[in-house]
Amino acid sequence: MLYLLSVFLSEMPVDAYAECSPKSLLEASALRIACLIGDDRVPPIGSPLPAHFGNLIVDAMRQLNILDEKGLKRLADLKLNITKIDLAQCGHFPYVVLSRLAQFDLESLSISDAGPSDSSTFDIGEFIRECVNDATLKCLRYLNVGGHDKMTNVARIAQFSSLESLSLAGRPVCQTSLKVVRDLPNLKLLDISNTLVADISVLNELTNLEALLMHNLRIRSGCVTETLRSLSGLRVLDISKEVTDYGTDSSQEACVDLPLAMVQVLRDDPMACWPYLKSIDLAGNSLANMGVDRAADIVSLLLERNPRLERVSVLATPLDGHSYVVPVERDVKIINCATRTQAVMALSDYWNTDRDAFTAHALHCVYYMLQSSYDDFSDSEVAECAAVVCAALRKHLHNLGVQMAGSACLYHLCKLKRISRLSISAVRKCVDRCLDAAETYPETTQLQKNVWLTICNDYLLQLSGINFYRTCKVALESMLINSDAGVSRMTIAIVSIVAPKMRSQDARMLASDVRYVKHLVHLLEQNLSHFRNSNGVRAENSLYTLKFTLSALWNLTDDCPATCVVFAQENGIAVSFDILRLFENHNNIQTKVLGILNNVAEVYEQKLLMLRNSQYLEALCECLDGDFTRADATGRNRAVERSYFAAGVLANMLLCEQWPQGSRLSREDVNERMVKSIRLWPMLPVPMVSYRCVLCV
Known part of the structure; x- marks a missing residue:
C-alpha cells in the first residue's frame, strides 16, 4: 500500500489537488488514482484495495467530473472493491454502461438523473434486472433514484430488503407508488420532495421513520394531522416550500399548510410532541401569513413542545431577517438571515442541497452583509464566507440566480486589498469559480461583469498557482462574445497581465x-x-484599452510566426504605424507597438513588407532618437526602451538581402543611425525587459 502511495502521488496535477482539497494522504492517493483512471493509464494493482479506498477513488472521480461513461467503464475494468457509488450530476448513462454496476456489491447507490439515456422512462424492474447483483439486493442500505423522468415499477424497490434510506425526489410519482414503503421495514429516511404525492396517509404508523423530507410537496387530501402524529420516531422533518418570498406564492391550489397542521396536533393534545425531533425546515412557509409575531409564536410552540428540537430553519418566512429570542434554555440553531453570522450559517446549511432557491436567497443576504458591513467580518468569518460561497457556486453551477449572487459575493471578498485576507488556496478557488461562471454563461453581461471585476485585481493576478492559461483563454472568449465596453476593458487588461x-x-x-x-x-x-x-x-477609456491591447498582442505574437502572419493579414502593421505616428510623445505606447513589430519582423515576408514601405522605415528610424538623460519616477528610461525596440525591428530588416531600390534611406544610413543611437544609451539603473539582442551590420 505504501508503494502505491508513493507511485500514485508523483506528478500530482496541481489543479486537481486544489479543486478536491484532499485532507489526508489516503485522499490524495485516491485523487491521484482518479486522475490516472481519467487518463486511462493506471498501472497494474496487484492486490485488492479496501472498500473505503475504492469509495474515495469514486468520489474523487466524481469531483473531477470524469465519472462519465468512459470513467465508469474503466472503473469496472479495474475490478476495485467499491461499496458506494454516486452518479448524481454525472449525466445520463445507457444501460450497457449502467450494467457495469452489477460488478460491485453496493451498500449505497445514487443515480439521481443519471440514466438510463436510452429510455425516457426509468423502469425500476429493468434496472434491477440489468444493473444490480444479488449481493447488492441484500446489502443496499441507501438508494437515491430521484430525477425528473417518468418512473415505473416502483414497487420493485421492495426487493432491496435492507434499504434504510430512499429518495424519490423530483420524480412524477403519486401516493400509489408510495405504498412501497410499507414493504421496507428498515426504512429510516424517505425523501419525496417535489413529487406528485398529494396524500401521505400511507406513511401512517411508520414508527421507524427518522427523517422525512417533503420539500415543496402539495398535499391536498388525507388526514395529515393523524399521519404526522403517528410519526413519533421523526428526528428530521423538511416541510419547506420552494419560494424565497412567502408572500409571492400565488398557487390557487387548496393545499394543506403543514406547519399549521403540526401546530394543530400540538394544540389538540397538550401531551403531544415528537420526542426525538431535532431538526425542522420551515423555509418558504408563510407561517399563518399573519406577520412576524404570529410566526414567532408558531416557532416558539414547536421549540417548547419538542424537547430535543435544536435546529429550525425560518429562511424566507416572516421571521427571516428579524431577531428572534429562543424561548428555551437549550442550544438552538435558528437558520435565519438577521445577522452576518446567521446568513453565513444559512448558506452553510443549504449550499450542499438541491435547494437552489434557498441557496440563492442566502447568497443574496451574504452579499448585502458584505456590501454594507464588510469591515465587521473577522478574518475567520471572511475565510468561512469565501469557502461556502465557492462551494455553493460549484454545486449550483447551472443555476443563474446562484451564480449572480455568488459572483457578487466574491467581488466584495476579493475587492482591492481585501483579497489579502484570503489564503492563496482560497483565492485560487475564487478564481476557478469565477471562470466556471464565465464559461457557463458567456452571454450574460452582468454576470460577466461580476466575474471580471473580481479577477481584475493586481494582487490576485500576481499570485502563483493561478491557472493563467485558463484565465487568459476564458477572458479572450468573453471578449469575443460580449460587446459591453466594460467587459472588454477588463478582459483585455487581464489578458495583457x-x-x-x-x-x-x-x-x-x-x-x-x-x-x-x-x-x-x-x-x-x-x-x-x-x-x-x-x-x-471616452478618450481616456479608449487609451486604456489601447495600451492593454498592445501589451496582449506583444505577448501573443512573441515566438509565434503564424500569429504574426495573421496580425499582418488583418492590417495590424498599418494600424501599428498609425499608432506610432499619433502617439509620438508617448514613449510607453510606442515601445509596446515596437515590441509587436519586433516579433512580426522575425517573419521574413513581413519584415520585407515593412522594408518596402519607405514611410515605415523612416518612422522606425525616428524612434531611435530621444532624450536619453531622463528617467521616470520608477527609474525606467522610456526613451532608451523605445530606441532599443526600434533598433530591434531595424536590425531584422537589415538582414534582408535585397534593399529596396530608390529608398530614401540606404542600408548604410540605417545602420549608421542605429550605431549612433546605441552609443548614446546610458547605463540603466534598473533592468529593462528585452527579448532579442540588436545586431548592427
Whole structure:
C-alpha cells in the first residue's frame, strides 16, 4: 500500500489537488488514482484495495467530473472493491454502461438523473434486472433514484430488503407508488420532495421513520394531522416550500399548510410532541401569513413542545431577517438571515442541497452583509464566507440566480486589498469559480461583469498557482462574445497581465487561434478611431484599452510566426504605424507597438513588407532618437526602451538581402543611425525587459 502511495502521488496535477482539497494522504492517493483512471493509464494493482479506498477513488472521480461513461467503464475494468457509488450530476448513462454496476456489491447507490439515456422512462424492474447483483439486493442500505423522468415499477424497490434510506425526489410519482414503503421495514429516511404525492396517509404508523423530507410537496387530501402524529420516531422533518418570498406564492391550489397542521396536533393534545425531533425546515412557509409575531409564536410552540428540537430553519418566512429570542434554555440553531453570522450559517446549511432557491436567497443576504458591513467580518468569518460561497457556486453551477449572487459575493471578498485576507488556496478557488461562471454563461453581461471585476485585481493576478492559461483563454472568449465596453476593458487588461506569465507552449496554443488575434487587431482599430474622434472619459477609456491591447498582442505574437502572419493579414502593421505616428510623445505606447513589430519582423515576408514601405522605415528610424538623460519616477528610461525596440525591428530588416531600390534611406544610413543611437544609451539603473539582442551590420 505504501508503494502505491508513493507511485500514485508523483506528478500530482496541481489543479486537481486544489479543486478536491484532499485532507489526508489516503485522499490524495485516491485523487491521484482518479486522475490516472481519467487518463486511462493506471498501472497494474496487484492486490485488492479496501472498500473505503475504492469509495474515495469514486468520489474523487466524481469531483473531477470524469465519472462519465468512459470513467465508469474503466472503473469496472479495474475490478476495485467499491461499496458506494454516486452518479448524481454525472449525466445520463445507457444501460450497457449502467450494467457495469452489477460488478460491485453496493451498500449505497445514487443515480439521481443519471440514466438510463436510452429510455425516457426509468423502469425500476429493468434496472434491477440489468444493473444490480444479488449481493447488492441484500446489502443496499441507501438508494437515491430521484430525477425528473417518468418512473415505473416502483414497487420493485421492495426487493432491496435492507434499504434504510430512499429518495424519490423530483420524480412524477403519486401516493400509489408510495405504498412501497410499507414493504421496507428498515426504512429510516424517505425523501419525496417535489413529487406528485398529494396524500401521505400511507406513511401512517411508520414508527421507524427518522427523517422525512417533503420539500415543496402539495398535499391536498388525507388526514395529515393523524399521519404526522403517528410519526413519533421523526428526528428530521423538511416541510419547506420552494419560494424565497412567502408572500409571492400565488398557487390557487387548496393545499394543506403543514406547519399549521403540526401546530394543530400540538394544540389538540397538550401531551403531544415528537420526542426525538431535532431538526425542522420551515423555509418558504408563510407561517399563518399573519406577520412576524404570529410566526414567532408558531416557532416558539414547536421549540417548547419538542424537547430535543435544536435546529429550525425560518429562511424566507416572516421571521427571516428579524431577531428572534429562543424561548428555551437549550442550544438552538435558528437558520435565519438577521445577522452576518446567521446568513453565513444559512448558506452553510443549504449550499450542499438541491435547494437552489434557498441557496440563492442566502447568497443574496451574504452579499448585502458584505456590501454594507464588510469591515465587521473577522478574518475567520471572511475565510468561512469565501469557502461556502465557492462551494455553493460549484454545486449550483447551472443555476443563474446562484451564480449572480455568488459572483457578487466574491467581488466584495476579493475587492482591492481585501483579497489579502484570503489564503492563496482560497483565492485560487475564487478564481476557478469565477471562470466556471464565465464559461457557463458567456452571454450574460452582468454576470460577466461580476466575474471580471473580481479577477481584475493586481494582487490576485500576481499570485502563483493561478491557472493563467485558463484565465487568459476564458477572458479572450468573453471578449469575443460580449460587446459591453466594460467587459472588454477588463478582459483585455487581464489578458495583457497574465499572458506573459503563461508557459510558452500555452501561449502558442492560445495564439494559434486566429479569432483572438483578429479581434485584438479590430480592438486596436476601433479604439484608435475612438481616441481620435473623442475627448474626455471616452478618450481616456479608449487609451486604456489601447495600451492593454498592445501589451496582449506583444505577448501573443512573441515566438509565434503564424500569429504574426495573421496580425499582418488583418492590417495590424498599418494600424501599428498609425499608432506610432499619433502617439509620438508617448514613449510607453510606442515601445509596446515596437515590441509587436519586433516579433512580426522575425517573419521574413513581413519584415520585407515593412522594408518596402519607405514611410515605415523612416518612422522606425525616428524612434531611435530621444532624450536619453531622463528617467521616470520608477527609474525606467522610456526613451532608451523605445530606441532599443526600434533598433530591434531595424536590425531584422537589415538582414534582408535585397534593399529596396530608390529608398530614401540606404542600408548604410540605417545602420549608421542605429550605431549612433546605441552609443548614446546610458547605463540603466534598473533592468529593462528585452527579448532579442540588436545586431548592427
